[in-house]
Amino acid sequence: MKNICLLGASGSIGKQSVDVIKRYPHLFNIVAVSVNKSIDYLEYLVDTFPSIKYVCIGVYELYERFKNAYPNIICYYGDEGLNQIAVVEETNYVINALVGFKGLIPTLLAIRAKKDIGLANKETLVACGHIVSKEVKENRVNLYPIDSEHSAIFQCLKGERKSNVEKLILTASGGSFRDKNRDELVNVTVKEALNHPNWSMGQKITIDSATMVNKGLEIIEAHWLFDMPYEKIDVVVHKESIIHSMVEFKDGAIKAQFGTPDMRIPIMYALSYPNRLKIDTERLDFSKITQMHFKPVDYERYPAVKMAIEVGKKGGSLPTVYNASNEVAVDAFLNSKIKFLSIERIIEKTINAHTNISNPSLEEVLASDAWARDYASKLIESGDID
Numbered sequence: 001m002k003n004i005c006l007l008g009a010s011g012s013i014g015k016q017s018v019d020v021i022k023r024y025p026h027l028f029n030i031v032a033v034s035v036n037k038s039i040d041y042l043e044y045l046v047d048t049f050p051s052i053k054y055v056c057i058g059v060y061e062l063y064e065r066f067k068n069a070y071p072n073i074i075c076y077y078g079d080e081g082l083n084q085i086a087v088v089e090e091t092n093y094v095i096n097a098l099v100g101f102k103g104l105i106p107t108l109l110a111i112r113a114k115k116d117i118g119l120a121n122k123e124t125l126v127a128c129g130h131i132v133s134k135e136v137k138e139n140r141v142n143l144y145p146i147d148s149e150h151s152a153i154f155q156c157l158k159g160e161r162k163s164n165v166e167k168l169i170l171t172a173s174g175g176s177f178r179d180k181n182r183d184e185l186v187n188v189t190v191k192e193a194l195n196h197p198n199w200s201m202g203q204k205i206t207i208d209s210a211t212m213v214n215k216g217l218e219i220i221e222a223h224w225l226f227d228m229p230y231e232k233i234d235v236v237v238h239k240e241s242i243i244h245s246m247v248e249f250k251d252g253a254i255k256a257q258f259g260t261p262d263m264r265i266p267i268m269y270a271l272s273y274p275n276r277l278k279i280d281t282e283r284l285d286f287s288k289i290t291q292m293h294f295k296p297v298d299y300e301r302y303p304a305v306k307m308a309i310e311v312g313k314k315g316g317s318l319p320t321v322y323n324a325s326n327e328v329a330v331d332a333f334l335n336s337k338i339k340f341l342s343i344e345r346i347i348e349k350t351i352n353a354h355t356n357i358s359n360p361s362l363e364e365v366l367a368s369d370a371w372a373r374d375y376a377s378k379l380i381e382s383g384d385i386d
């Protein structure tokens with residue numbers, strides 16, 4: 001029985017996790033959930049799952065109100081509440097579907113509390129992969145990827161020796177602007193950027209897909225998850241999102257994982273591994289697939305991917321800074337404070353201004369994150385972006 005803590009329950013991954021979990025009540029039990037401010041959804045969850053004993057709410061007024069309305073449920077509040085709910089004793093599995101760097105500390109604490117992790121929060125591994133992967137080993141917990149590409153690679157690697165792997169090949173859809181050149185990106189709007197052709201996802205990751213920062217984050221995530229050098233991680237643009245990623249072996253064989261673009265598949269695999277459980281996903285119909293397209297990443301068109309590989313290879317605190325400056329820039333773009341192409345410029349400027357710390361401690365990771373947020377915010381305020 002998996003007794004689950006679901007962090008970020010009301011987001012896109014959170015809701016799809018709930019959809020998967022509720023189909024197998026004899027296997028999965030939700031014990032603890034967090035939401036930021038989606039109190040209606042939280043009420044739906046506690047009414048639907050009597051097993052929920054703990055909640056965490058991100059907004060103080062809503063926390064107060066909920067606590068009074070549900071006296072039998074233990075309520076936590078804010079970032080500190082996430083740290084508390086991630087380690088409650090009755091759970092043995094934490095799904096981290098939080099967005100951004102705020103997912104890091106709850107993940108680390110849950111690992112130290114010997115909980116298995118279903119990780120949708122890739123920023124955790126990007127910002128602090130060296131510490132997270134070390135702690136996963138030391139605490140002998142399992143960390144299962146809930147990112148379609150990494151779930152695909154995880155599936156392709158099953159039963160294989162690592163020494164036989166030649167490279168990992170991440171597929172990329174190219175995001176909402178894949179058919180535009182850079183000149184056409186100058187005045188694109190938030191609404192256009194949020195219109196992803198293949199996947200229905202949260203706002204932050206949809207913007208990250210449009211800039212392909214998402215693929216940059218995923219390269220770093222793959223490096224830590226599968227302990228692979230950057231030289232052995234490739235990206236190919238595959239606009240249909242039918243192949244979710246591949247592994248090439250030293251004899252030339254390539255394994256790929258196919259499926260309709262439905263996040264419930266990797267969520268379910270992370271929960272049911274090594275078993276598989278039935279879900280009513282739409283099935284791939286090969287009689288209807290007339291073509292699949294592949295092309296290499298154009299690093300001039302998508303400089304964020306190139307920057308991610310560079311900061312990944314250099315390591316230290318640079319990946320933390322790459323991630324933090326992106327989070328600030330995406331937020332500013334979503335709030336119409338900057339233009340789309342400024343996102344990359346802000347990342348680049350912040351990286352260039354950073355003094356890299358090699359092998360940073362957790363405190364240094366937190367400090368680098370705070371430094372980068374401050375630097376990027378000041379860049380945006382000053383308007384000195386281009």
Ligand code: MG
Binds near residue numbers: 147148149
């Ligand atoms: Mg992905």
